[in-house]
Amino acid sequence: MKPDSPHILLVNPWIHDFAAYDFWAKPLGLLTLTALLRSHGLSVSYIDCLDRFHPKAPAADPAARYGRGPYLKTRIAKPHGLRSVQRTFSRYGIKPQWFKEDLQTLEPPDLILITSLMTYWYTGVQETIAILQALFPDTPIILGGIYASLCDKHAIKNAGADDIFRGPAEDALFDLIAKYTHFTTTPRFNPQKLDTYPYPALDLQNRVNYVPLLTSRGCPFKCTYCASHFLNPYRMWRSPDSVIEEIKFWYKSYQVQDFVLYDDAFLVNAEQHAIPLLEKIILADSHLRFHTPNALHIRGLNAQTARLLFRAGFKTIRLGLETAEFDHRETIDRKVTEDDFRQTAKYLKEAGFEKHQVGAYLLMGLPGQELAAVERSIRAVQETQITPILAYYSPIPHTAMWPKAVAASRYDLEADPIFTNNSVIPCQSEAFNWETVSALKELASGSDTE
Numbered sequence: 201m202k203p204d205s206p207h208i209l210l211v212n213p214w215i216h217d218f219a220a221y222d223f224w225a226k227p228l229g230l231l232t233l234t235a236l237l238r239s240h241g242l243s244v245s246y247i248d249c250l251d252r253f254h255p256k257a258p259a260a261d262p263a264a265r266y267g268r269g270p271y272l273k274t275r276i277a278k279p280h281g282l283r284s285v286q287r288t289f290s291r292y293g294i295k296p297q298w299f300k301e302d303l304q305t306l307e308p309p310d311l312i313l314i315t316s317l318m319t320y321w322y323t324g325v326q327e328t329i330a331i332l333q334a335l336f337p338d339t340p341i342i343l344g345g346i347y348a349s350l351c352d353k354h355a356i357k358n359a360g361a362d363d364i365f366r367g368p369a370e371d372a373l374f375d376l377i378a379k380y381t382h383f384t385t386t387p388r389f390n391p392q393k394l395d396t397y398p399y400p401a402l403d404l405q406n407r408v409n410y411v412p413l414l415t416s417r418g419c420p421f422k423c424t425y426c427a428s429h430f431l432n433p434y435r436m437w438r439s440p441d442s443v444i445e446e447i448k449f450w451y452k453s454y455q456v457q458d459f460v461l462y463d464d465a466f467l468v469n470a471e472q473h474a475i476p477l478l479e480k481i482i483l484a485d486s487h488l489r490f491h492t493p494n495a496l497h498i499r500g501l502n503a504q505t506a507r508l509l510f511r512a513g514f515k516t517i518r519l520g521l522e523t524a525e526f527d528h529r530e531t532i533d534r535k536v537t538e539d540d541f542r543q544t545a546k547y548l549k550e551a552g553f554e555k556h557q558v559g560a561y562l563l564m565g566l567p568g569q570e571l572a573a574v575e576r577s578i579r580a581v582q583e584t585q586i587t588p589i590l591a592y593y594s595p596i597p598h599t600a601m602w603p604k605a606v607a608a609s610r611y612d613l614e615a616d617p618i619f620t621n622n623s624v625i626p627c628q629s630e631a632f633n634w635e636t637v638s639a640l641k642e643l644a645s646g647s648d649t650e
């Protein structure tokens with residue numbers, strides 16, 4: 201008979217792409233589920249196929265700043281349908297041999313939970329699952345995460361998992377465990393109260409090089425290109441005190457210096473959330489570094505919030521500008537006017553931020569968008585004390601823009617999520633070539649960003 205505490209293996213799969221870099225990417229959802237299972241007495245093992253600090257990996261690049269850095273990569277064949285793309289395609293992450301060896305050292309798991317991120321990375325998920333299945337043919341494998349939620353039908357047919365889970369899993373986690381292992385427990389946390397969650401199981405990594413923080417979930421906006429409202433339909437907040445305690449924990453236990461906000465709407469309702477939290481960070485006088493790669497809302501920035509962010513130790517600020525064609529933005533969102541943007545640049549500069557620390561994301565490759573418009577946006581941002589950063593648009597199912605994207609694309613987006621890869625700028629209407637894309641990228645990155 202099995203012991204009453206089953207063994208659960210949690211896996212972060214490989215990335216397959218034309219390009220990938222660890223810009224502070226951690227599978228925060230999977231690590232939260234791992235921590236919940238562990239805190240309820242289950243035995244857990246965690247394997248990260250993207251581990252940059254695997255014992256067999258070459259030493260990490262010392263030049264990489266603030267915990268970011270390159271993944272190990274191995275060239276692989278391009279997926280069917282993207283063979284004509286004139287770029288190399290790679291598996292990013294540890295060598296398959298290391299993965300197999302690590303799996304072989306484990307006590308056979310009773311259940312495997314695997315996560316997924318970008319929709320177009322699903323071939324990396326398939327490859328990971330195929331290896332897991334070959335080694336543990338009798339163990340059920342459940343796939344969750346962003347690809348599984350956004351492309352559930354595709355995942356059911358193609359991922360190779362025994363079951364697919366959609367959406368946030370905290371509520372259903374222990375029912376799922378009971379279904380597959382007959383382990384039952386009374387949850388000792390409240391899925392609706394983020395403060396009752398244990399900290400993500402980052403300590404199971406080979407190194408805790410930075411810590412992702414989700415101080416709130418959900419987003420009140422419904423920007424036409426974004427799936428946040430579909431993936432996280434409810435707004436939830438952590439209390440500032442609980443966030444501060446977590447920061448202190450990672451600093452004291454693992455000397456972590458870099459903290460990365462994953463919130464979709466950190467500065468929304470700032471009076472109740474961001475402002476008290478930033479004030480507490482300042483009071484703690486920690487000299488830690490904070491980063492916002494997932495972009496802050498420009499309208500949430502004013503003289504006060506800009507000053508608090510600076511004093512709290514924010515080093516890398518990203519803003520969700522998306523386009524500086526202010527007259528046409530109603531097709532995207534209604535967040536920002538030209539005046540808002542110029543004011544924000546001024547507030548950030550007055551607070552002490554330098555141009556290289558602040559980047560404004562500009563979406564490129566939106567359906568119907570002309571390249572000339574992208575160029576105008578880059579130049580408009582360059583006139584301010586902010587650095588433009590090009591973000592290639594990835595069409596996402598369940599967003600308002602999806603039907604337009606499907607109509608505009610030179611690929612059959614509905615047929616295969618592989619075509620939603622932002623690297624191939626699938627919805628660009630004008631003649632596509634890498635030279636034009638590189639030229640725009642060059643123009644945007646004229647001045648370096650942190």
Ligand code: B12
Nearest residue numbers: 225226229313315318319344345365368369426427493591
């Ligand atoms: C934080 C974030 C990032 C981080 C990195 C995150 C990471 N892990 O790598 C940063 C800022 C670097 C980033 C970058 C990008 N991102 Co991003 N990002 C997000 C964001 C806001 C949150 C993800 C997250 O951590 N959520 C919090 C955790 C708790 O949730 P979770 O991981 O989903 O896990 C829960 C469930 O999914 C489930 N679950 C997860 N795994 C499993 C497994 C099992 C077995 C089960 C049962 C359940 C389960 O339970 C978990 C707990 O509830 C999402 C939007 C969103 N709100 O989801 C976009 C999102 C994923 N990003 C997106 C995009 C487009 C990008 C970019 C391409 C942007 C660009 N154009 O430049 C880049 C490129 C990324 C790259 N690495 O190359 C898109 C996805 C597009 C797509 N086609 O798939 C999203 C959906 C946003 C959007 N526009 O709609 N991103």
